[in-house]
Amino acid sequence: ILNVEQSPQSLHVQEGDSTNFTCSFPSSNFYALHWYRWETAKSPEALFVMTLNGDEKKKGRISATLNTKEGYSYLYIKGSQPEDSATYLCALEGNEKLTFGTGTRLTIIP
Amino acid sequence: DSGVTQTPKHLITATGQRVTLRCSPRSGDLSVYWYQQSLDQGLQFLIQYYNGEERAKGNILERFSAQQFPDLHSELNLSSLELGDSALYFCASSMDYVYTFGSGTRLTVV
Numbered sequence: 001i002l003n004v005e006q007s008p009q010s011l012h013v014q015e016g017d018s019t020n021f022t023c024s025f026p027s028s029n030f031y032a033l034h035w036y037r038w039e040t041a042k043s044p045e046a047l048f049v050m051t052l053n054g055d056e057k058k059k060g061r062i063s064a065t066l067n068t069k070e071g072y073s074y075l076y077i078k079g080s081q082p083e084d085s086a087t088y089l090c091a092l093e094g095n096e097k098l099t100f101g102t103g104t105r106l107t108i109i110p
Numbered sequence: 111d112s113g114v115t116q117t118p119k120h121l122i123t124a125t126g127q128r129v130t131l132r133c134s135p136r137s138g139d140l141s142v143y144w145y146q147q148s149l150d151q152g153l154q155f156l157i158q159y160y161n162g163e164e165r166a167k168g169n170i171l172e173r174f175s176a177q178q179f180p181d182l183h184s185e186l187n188l189s190s191l192e193l194g195d196s197a198l199y200f201c202a203s204s205m206d207y208v209y210t211f212g213s214g215t216r217l218t219v220v
Contacts, residue, residue, distance in 0.1 A: 032207060043112045043211040089153070096166035097143060098209060102152040
């Protein structure tokens with residue numbers, strides 16, 4: 001069984017500030033770690049897929065790191081913008097499926 | 111448009127009824143996954159099909175069933191509906207470790 005925990009559950013950040021949140025997992029017995037961005041009434045949108053310890057991925061102002069030895073992944077957003085408001089989901093891929101955390105709900109305050 | 115199509119977008123039905131949710135995967139994707147998202151819970155894996163065959167099963171109730179047809183579209187059948195079945199049901203398809211989600215069907219049981 002893959003357990004995925006995300007923290008914090010919700011976060012309010014001033015526009016322009018940078019922020020980060022965490023996905024933690026007790027076991028490294030998975031194939032890949034996925035980050036998704038999910039806006040209400042839309043499809044979850046894939047951000048990153050990471051497979052190796054030490055992986056770092058970047059897309060614009062958003063980046064992510066993976067540390068399988070210590071059991072966590074961080075998602076960073078630099079210079080938050082209102083359009084970054086969404087729920088960010090972390091998921092572990094293994095046993096023919098994705099196992100999701102409950103997400104971090106990010107609200108950017110203009 | 112993610113390429114994964116789910117119909118209907120919204121469904122309101124009474125307890126005890128049966129409904130069918132439909133998913134058309136992204137062109138070329140052979141795998142289809144069904145997930146349920148209830149209030150305050152993360153995305154819960156229900157079932158996976160690959161090229162017409164069931165590959166993995168999660169916490170899917172016996173009242174629920176699914177199938178994948180030769181044209182690769184999938185249907186999730188929910189019967190003897192209860193109030194607690196009200197949720198957002200997502201379908202995803204995958205290829206080469208990229209999972210693409212549809213926009214979901216919101217089911218309300220009254």
